[in-house]
Amino acid sequence: MNSNPPLTNVQARDLDAILHPYTPLHTLPQTGATVIDHGKGVYVYDTQGNEYIEGMSGLWCAGLGFGNEEMVEAATQQMRSLPYYHLFGGMGIEPAIELAEKLKELAPVPISKVFFTSSGSEANDTQVKLAWYYNNARGKPEKKKIISRIKAYHGVTIMSASLTGLPYNHKGFDLPIDRVVHTECPHYYRFGQDGESEADFVTRLATSLRELIEREGPDTIAAMIAEPVMGAGGVIVPPKGYFEAIQPILDEYDIYLIDDEVINGFGRTGNWWGSETLGMTPKTISAAKQLTSAYAPLGAVMLPEDIYQAFVDHSRQIGTFGHGFTYGGHPLGCALGVKAIEIYQKLDILSHVRSLIPVFEARMKKIADHPIVGEARYCGLMGGVELVADKATKQPFDASVGIGPKAATLARQNGAIFRAIGDTLAVCPPMIITAEELNALFDRMEKALDDTEFLAKKDNLR
Ligand code: PMP
Numbered sequence: 358m359n360s361n362p363p364l365t366n367v368q369a370r371d372l373d374a375i376l377h378p379y380t381p382l383h384t385l386p387q388t389g390a391t392v393i394d395h396g397k398g399v400y401v402y403d404t405q406g407n408e409y410i411e412g413m414s415g416l417w418c419a420g421l422g423f424g425n426e427e428m429v430e431a432a433t434q435q436m437r438s439l440p441y442y443h444l445f446g447g448m449g450i451e452p453a454i455e456l457a458e459k460l461k462e463l464a465p466v467p468i469s470k471v472f473f474t475s476s477g478s479e480a481n482d483t484q485v486k487l488a489w490y491y492n493n494a495r496g497k498p499e500k501k502k503i504i505s506r507i508k509a510y511h512g513v514t515i516m517s518a519s520l521t522g523l524p525y526n527h528k529g530f531d532l533p534i535d536r537v538v539h540t541e542c543p544h545y546y547r548f549g550q551d552g553e554s555e556a557d558f559v560t561r562l563a564t565s566l567r568e569l570i571e572r573e574g575p576d577t578i579a580a581m582i583a584e585p586v587m588g589a590g591g592v593i594v595p596p597k598g599y600f601e602a603i604q605p606i607l608d609e610y611d612i613y614l615i616d617d618e619v620i621n622g623f624g625r626t627g628n629w630w631g632s633e634t635l636g637m638t639p640k641t642i643s644a645a646k647q648l649t650s651a652y653a654p655l656g657a658v659m660l661p662e663d664i665y666q667a668f669v670d671h672s673r674q675i676g677t678f679g680h681g682f683t684y685g686g687h688p689l690g691c692a693l694g695v696k697a698i699e700i701y702q703k704l705d706i707l708s709h710v711r712s713l714i715p716v717f718e719a720r721m722k723k724i725a726d727h728p729i730v731g732e733a734r735y736c737g738l739m740g741g742v743e744l745v746a747d748k749a750t751k752q753p754f755d756a757s758v759g760i761g762p763k764a765a766t767l768a769r770q771n772g773a774i775f776r777a778i779g780d781t782l783a784v785c786p787p788m789i790i791t792a793e794e795l796n797a798l799f800d801r802m803e804k805a806l807d808d809t810e811f812l813a814k815k816d817n818l819r
Contacts, residue, residue: 364389367404381762391769396423399787399794401774409774410798414787416776417588417620417739418651421700422787428652428696435692444473444686452691459698460659465630466639469662473655473686477619477645478512480656481582484615484643485516486680488579491664494671502573504566504581504612507542508590511582511617520582523590538573540566542587543595546732546743546751555596563602575610580640585631588620591781592741594734600637613640619656623647623698624706624788626737627714634736640664647788650697655690706788710738716792720799727803729760729810739785741778742802744809746819754780758818764809771808773801 364372368389377385392404399422401411414420421428435452442450457471472487474480485503492500503520505511511520518526519533522542527533541562542548549558570578583600587593607614616639621631625647628634632642641664645656672678684690700706714737721740725733731745731753744764746754754760761777768775768782776783786798812818 361387361389365392365405367392388766398422398424399790399798407772409769409772410786410794410801412768412773412775412784412786412798412802414647414785415651416646417625417783417785418646420623420625420647420706420788421650421652421697422789425650425652425700427700428650428693431692431696432652432689435688439688442688443681443683445681450686450688450691452688452695453686456657456691456694456698459695460644460657463629463698464642464659465632466642467661468642468659470660470665472658472660473691474645474658474682475654475684475687475690476512476656477617477643478514478517478656479682479685480619480643480645480658481511481517481520481615481617482514483658483680484580484582484641485520487641487658487660487664487668488613488615490671490678490680491667492579494667497576499576500579500611502536502538502578503615504569504578505537505539506583506587507539508544508587508593509539509542509582509584510587510589511584511619538569538578540569540581542590542593543599544587544591544593545596546734556598559596559598559602562599563606566603567606570606570610570612575612578610578612580613580615581607582615582617583637584617584619585621585635585637586626586736586739588739588783588785589778591743591778592734592736592739592783592785594736595635598636600635604638615639616642618642619645620739620785624701624710624737625739625785627707627711629707631736648697649690649693650700652693652697653687653690654684655687655694656685657694701788704789710788713738713790713792713795716795720796724799724803724806727806727810729806729813738788738790740783742782742784742806744780744782744806746813754813755819758813760809760813760818763812764805767808767812768802768805771801771804773798773805775802775805 371390393401394404460471461468505520507522509522511517519537522539545558616632622644626634642659649655721733721735729744731743731751733742744760746752761780765777
């Protein structure tokens with residue numbers, strides 16, 4: 358029996374017309390969509406007038422929150438002067454040049470060129486094509502496989518979904534495709550063995566990576582892709598020394614490291630780049646999301662000079678560099694990228710984020726003690742709260758219970774939006790949030806956890 362209230366008119370229209378991404382399509386008709394109407398600061402409001410603290414910055418992206426007038430003004434000016442142009446065939450536009458210059462300045466490693474896309478998936482898809490192109494250019498045509506990790510999230514195009522290491526992105530889609538291999542996930546709480554220290558866990562993962570490379574053949578592997586902190590796989594923060602342990606192995610086999618900064622980039626971890634926080638030294642970088650604070654779609658791939666020079670040499674032999682998207686480097690996205698970075702710098706967003714980290718940490722530590730929380734993990738202003746049926750044994754709830762989505766729904770009823778990644782509630786608020794708003798967000802999360810525990814007991818969910 359459906360105990361949910363009847364759908365509103367707008368919910369009925371939504372159900373009638375929209376194929377919702379990442380949604381259990383079979384249960385949506387009972388609940389209907391939460392249709393968001395407008396937003397201001399860290400708050401969004403649905404069509405029924407309910408207010409929510411947006412605890413996820415939308416999809417980890419609206420770092421400046423909602424309704425930023427300077428962004429609106431920059432968008433308006435760009436739309437008036439040049440709503441569209443492209444970079445194909447040697448054409449150029451100033452907002453793209455300016456943004457590429459800014460990215461080169463901010464980059465954590467020497468970057469020579471920036472290639473623009475419209476999304477994170479396109480950026481990672483491009484990374485793979487460029488790795489192939491690069492190895493063809495330098496006479497190593499066998500070196501093509503990409504290593505990714507179990508629970509990684511790198512997007513949903515055919516290749517980026519193949520890089521992604523989550524079952525629901527593969528199941529039913531005939532993925533992953535060839536040329537992608539997954540190594541172990543650096544999640545100590547879930548994958549550390551009985552009696553194994555964090556340091557031993559890191560050593561085991563490094564050994565396992567080496568074995569994978571040797572099994573596949575080092576001459577067949579081009580690159581490894583990794584997020585500093587894994588976001589959409591459940592906010593997984595690798596243990597200390599993880600990247601320091603795996604990078605020398607990659608170097609030894611001439612496998613370069615692609616840094617996926619789509620979530621981590623632009624201050625989220627307290628530095629411009631997650632790689633700086635996590636001790637990672639990448640060769641190339643993917644960015645999107647907070648690049649424009651999500652005020653317009655934009656992605657970027659950042660490349661060093663030696664890769665670029667190999668492309669130039671290759672172009673001499675085979676002709677045009679045949680890759681590019683109609684909207685890659687769209688003037689609106691680039692103008693908003695320039696403005697977002699300008700605002701981050703003006704607000705000194707890194708200092709602001711760092712000033713909030715102790716509050717975030719204190720609240721997460723308290724949440725870790727909640728009876729249905731197995732682990733509350735965090736880095737900078739992003740966290741994951743993993744719900745378990747038994748705290749002592751780490752026993753998860755039965756998957757059919759869907760405790761994560763239930764908790765996210767209860768949180769919405771308490772005025773806070775989090776994202777359920779399986780049974781982990783992700784939290785990643787706009788970086789402009791104040792300490793008071795952050796405390797209010799965590800108050801609502803605690804209330805939702807209490808409500809979830811109550812529900813689990815009442816309905817005997819295990
Ligand atoms: N990489 C990472 C790390 C991401 O989190 C995401 C999106 N959540 C993507 C890539 C894909 O980006 P998009 O959804 O813009 O294609």
